[in-house]
Amino acid sequence: MPSLKDVKTQISGVKKTSQITKAMNMVAAAKLRGAQEKMEDFRPYASKFNAAMATLSGNMEAGQFPLMEVRDVKSVEIIIVTSDRGLCGSFNANIIKMTAKLVAKLESEGKTVSIVGVGKKGARAFNKSGKVRKAFNDIMGTFQMFNAREIAQDVAENFISGNADEVHVVYGKFHSVASQKPATVKLLPVSPAETGETEGDAVAADYIYEPSPTEIMDVLLPLYLNVMVYHSMLEVSASEHAARMTAMDNATTACSDIVTNLTLIYNKARQAAITADLMDIVGGAEALKG
Amino acid sequence: MAEKILLEIVTPKGAVVSEEVDIVTAPGFGGEFGVLANHAPFLSTIKIGSLVYKQAGKEELMMVSGGFCEVSDNKISFLVESAEHGRDIDVDRALKAKERAEKRLAQAVQKAETINRVRAEAAMQRALARLKAAKSH
Numbered sequence: 001m002p003s004l005k006d007v008k009t010q011i012s013g014v015k016k017t018s019q020i021t022k023a024m025n026m027v028a029a030a031k032l033r034g035a036q037e038k039m040e041d042f043r044p045y046a047s048k049f050n051a052a053m054a055t056l057s058g059n060m061e062a063g064q065f066p067l068m069e070v071r072d073v074k075s076v077e078i079i080i081v082t083s084d085r086g087l088c089g090s091f092n093a094n095i096i097k098m099t100a101k102l103v104a105k106l107e108s109e110g111k112t113v114s115i116v117g118v119g120k121k122g123a124r125a126f127n128k129s130g131k132v133r134k135a136f137n138d139i140m141g142t143f144q145m146f147n148a149r150e151i152a153q154d155v156a157e158n159f160i161s162g163n164a165d166e167v168h169v170v171y172g173k174f175h176s177v178a179s180q181k182p183a184t185v186k187l188l189p190v191s192p193a194e195t196g197e198t199e200g201d202a203v204a205a206d207y208i209y210e211p212s213p214t215e216i217m218d219v220l221l222p223l224y225l226n227v228m229v230y231h232s233m234l235e236v237s238a239s240e241h242a243a244r245m246t247a248m249d250n251a252t253t254a255c256s257d258i259v260t261n262l263t264l265i266y267n268k269a270r271q272a273a274i275t276a277d278l279m280d281i282v283g284g285a286e287a288l289k290g
Numbered sequence: 291m292a293e294k295i296l297l298e299i300v301t302p303k304g305a306v307v308s309e310e311v312d313i314v315t316a317p318g319f320g321g322e323f324g325v326l327a328n329h330a331p332f333l334s335t336i337k338i339g340s341l342v343y344k345q346a347g348k349e350e351l352m353m354v355s356g357g358f359c360e361v362s363d364n365k366i367s368f369l370v371e372s373a374e375h376g377r378d379i380d381v382d383r384a385l386k387a388k389e390r391a392e393k394r395l396a397q398a399v400q401k402a403e404t405i406n407r408v409r410a411e412a413a414m415q416r417a418l419a420r421l422k423a424a425k426s427h
Contacts, residue, residue: 041304
């Protein structure tokens with residue numbers, strides 16, 4: 001039987017932990033709201049952008065743009081987008097697992113793989129493998145379009161120089177507050193079919209283009225990459241906070257369970273001590289009588 | 291001037307403007323262009339600069355940075371990286387940004403760094419566009 005004092009310190013320790021997890025839960029909830037808002041705000045831009053890309057790329061040949069060039073795939077680059085911080089359940093672990101699987105699959109096909117890490121956790125997980133070409137750490141907290149642009153530019157340059165023939169993004173897709181799953185998208189080469197849902201051929205009106213459609217595409221393609229990278233970062237940041245919220249909620253519940261159990265043990269121990277004391281007194285009194 | 295055209299300006303941070311307006315003038319790839327109601331379908335890239343729209347006789351000046359614009363079905367939508375109303379612009383900040391950009395530009399030219407030069411030039415253009423938009427208020 002543990003001593004009374006031990007149990008008491010244990011209880012107060014667990015209570016302190018639960019205070020922290022509760023606070024983290026609330027912080028995550030507040031941040032999640034912000035991240036979701038950011039995602040909502042971005043949606044009109046993304047959908048309009050994709051629609052415009054679809055109208056444009058419909059009557060275009062893929063071969064004429066370096067970013068759309070389809071090559072024999074010998075090397076693949078994977079952008080792994082995770083959070084910077086942990087304590088969010090299995091969220092990052094799932095993304096890392098999916099990436100590792102993809103890497104193994106690509107390597108078994110005889111392709112070389114390089115990794116670009118966005119967010120600390122992903123890059124760190126692959127650090128030992130020596131595959132990390134570049135890591136963008138500590139940007140998931142407050143990132144903006146220009147952060148995404150930096151990443152997109154770097155990846156695009158690498159693609160155009162021929163170091164990677166294909167680029168994929170692995171990120172945590174935000175389905176709902178309760179569910180975030182890792183997902184993969186192909187980023188490069190940009191294929192016209194994947195640039196959003198075409199709204200039927202009737203919409204492809206005769207546009208006046210200024211400058212020529214090809215030149216507009218030259219401007220739009222890098223922008224498209226920005227949009228894609230930014231989008232995946234938004235998804236990850238919302239997912240991260242949602243995952244942390246759930247994880248911390250679970251932790252708080254677990255804490256209160258432990259406290260209940262410990263209180264029971266504490267009361268039992270207290271009761272036993274009182275009984276023992278009483279027995280002593282009664283025993284002493286009996287002895288005096290005799 | 292009864293007919294109007296719907297102007298929409300969308301940035302990654304959400305829609306900034308969604309109004310029926312009389313005329314829109316924007317900094318296009320080949321120079322400024324104006325769009326009135328019932329314009330033919332049109333697609334152009336947008337440079338950093340100032341966008342002017344007129345609504346009920348009142349002119350509104352905005353700063354926009356790179357992106358593109360699409361005109362169709364009597365609607366003109368701008369997809370730009372940022373758009374700010376002249377009245378919301380912090381003049382001091384823009385002035386400081388201009389000074390910074392000037393310094394950086396001089397540095398980049400001196401050291402012949404193309405990338406930094408392009409960046410500094412873009413920053414310069416943004417600062418100038420902001421100042422211009424702010425001045426109208």
